[in-house]
Amino acid sequence: MFSLTNYRIGFFLAVRQIRRSSIWTNTLIISVMVLTFLNLVVVSGILVGLIQGAVDAVREQYTSDILISTPLNKTYIENSPEVLAILARDPRILGYTPRYTQGATLEASYKEQHKETEKVNIASASIAGINPLAEDKVTGISKYIVEGSFLAPDDYDQVVLGSYLLKKYFPMESSVFTTLDNVEPGTKIRITLNGIKHEVTVKGIIKSKVDEINMKVFMVDSQLRNMMGRNDYAVNEVAIKLKPNVDPVAVRDSLVAQGIDRVARVQTFSDAEPKFIKDMIDTFAILGNLISSIGLVVASITIFIVIFINAITRRKFIGILKGIGISGEAIEISYILQSFFYAIMGSIIGIFIVYAVLEPLITAYPIDFPFSDGILVAPISSTLLRMSLLIIATIFAGYIPARMIVRKNTLDSILVRK
Amino acid sequence: MIEIRNLTRTYVDGLVETPVLKGIDLKIETGEFIAIMGRSGAGKSTLMYQISLLDEPTSGEIKIDNRDTHLMTPEEKTKFRLERLGYVFQDYALIPELSALENVVLPLLMKGAPKKEAYLLAAESLKKVGLEKHLKQLPSQLSGGEQQRASIARAIAHNPDILFADEPTANLDNESSRTIMEIFLSLHNEGQTIIMVTHEEPYGRMAEKIVRIDDGKIIDIIKNK
DSSP: OOOHHHHHHHHHHHHHHHHHSOHHHHHHHHHHHHHHHHHHHHHHHHHHHHHHHHHHHHIIIIIBSEEEEOOTTOSSOTTHHHHHHHHHHOTTEEEEEEEEEEEEEEEESTTSOOOTTSOOEEEEEEEEEEOHHHHHHHHOGGGGEEEEOOOOTTOTTEEEEEGGGBTTTOOOOOSSOOOBOSOOTTOEEEEEETTEEEEEEEEEEEOOSOHHHHTEEEEEHHHHHHHHTOTTOOOSEEEEEEOTTOOHHHHHHHHHHTTGGGTSEEEEHHHHSOHHHHHHHHHHHHHHHHHHHHHHHHHHHHHHHHHHHHHHHTHHHHHHHHHTTOOHHHHHHHHHHHHHHHHHHHHHHHHHIIIIIIHHHHHHSOEEOSSOEEOOOOOHHHHHHHHHHHHHHHHHHHHHHHHHHHTSOHHHHHTTOO | OEEEEEEEEEEEETTEEEEEEEEEEEEEOTTOEEEEEOSTTSSHHHHHHHHTTSSOOSEEEEEETTEEGGGSOHHHHHHHHHHHEEEEOTTOOOOTTSOHHHHHHHHHHHTTOOHHHHHHHHHHHHHHTTOTTOTTOOGGGSOHHHHHHHHHHHHHTTOOSEEEEESTTTTSOHHHHHHHHHHHHHHHHTTOEEEEEOOOHHHHTTSSEEEEEETTEEEEEEEOO
């Protein structure tokens, strides 16, 4: 049926039909294919990238590559100095930042006279005691300061507030979640920790896409340690940044092998991701595939219509070709090859746009979604799969109308009858 | 030799049946130049479509060199047309995206001729009809007469046993028409069997034999001197 001669003639006809058809027709069809390709790759890529951006932000700003945290049945990591000594000796580790954490109550406007009916200006928060230099080396959070400045190692009685603790950044308020009003850098606030009140000055406000950052109060570790009375230097968590190309799983396993898991939870950034985030990534991937499938159907219908109109308007010539002895298969192959050409061209241009323009552009300037900096996730393997699907769908969409026209009575086609 | 026996063709449109051919019997010898003539709607083109295997008769039989054509599958008919028949249509019927040379080379390639040989044969065929200087031109760049000559070149390039021509001069001026007829006569002199449908008396008289049709029946067969 599809003999070599049929392919030869199909190719002969397809090449000439493409080469000599209007440049505008070719441009239009290829543009449709490019848009379809982008719809297939970019829409799902952005949907997945929306969550991936959030995951990446948590890794960059909070967990880093590995997070050592307090076991669920403990209040801190025992033998923390020994744990930190192990980390200090590991050549694969670029840096680490130990954190002390403790729940506390914040109070502002406490020097003003309040009526009894007036609501007090308080909020609950988690205080993180950090070494500002170590923290910034590992998580780089100083660049998310939106007002004032970040902590310095000797900034006693000073704090940086997460933006969610302030009404002006997070206007929603409920009976269980309250925010501070009228607070800005320089404002004095009161921290109540273990029943003892401490007056501190707000040095800066930090605003990031990571909730763990936005809901925290940062202060210098040595001061918080004193306030907590933690004289054994036992920390609550340690975020570890690895050197480039070091496998976090290998480092995690080696830390576990050295017995750290007996006093703490040792997790890679991936282990530390909450399950709902993983579920969301899967859900968005399904959603992306669903939208892509619709795009694929729309593309198939578009190509079907384009080829059908092309074949209908060329029905007379299809009849003549059959009349002079050109086989129906050769004519069908010519349409299949034309569809293939349009799909390949659309995909190649689409790949160029995705990898040479969109991906670098969106990486450099992420899409500012409310809860993440959205990036474009388009792994090559997935893109090639989608490209293959597009090509297969396009070939079928081109073949079916061509076959419909080729199957018509030869004389009716030549005379354009019925 | 072509033998046609009791050939009928009736077109059916819903409940309306229109008999166009009403029992045609005809023999055409190898090497003959036949002109099928008649008034408009007499059934001359329909007869040619049946003989040239472009259409299916309602009843009757057509034998070409003792081969029953009604027993052929559509694929076999396509192959038969490619290998043994040549067509010249009233409106030239060249493929618009193909140059004159490509139009002519296409059936040769389909027949399986090697590329180089096919292009040589096609160029030779175009030279035969005086189009050697127009090989690379698209049909839209040729005049009506030139297009019809290219169409003849396509029809004869693969040495068909029978050449069919449906009103080949209908769309041409006198000079072009004469050129086309001279080509047919020259081909006939070389032994080519030609079956031509025409309503133009002077060109019909140039054929060896005139088959006159009226109301779907042969009313006269005249041998020209």
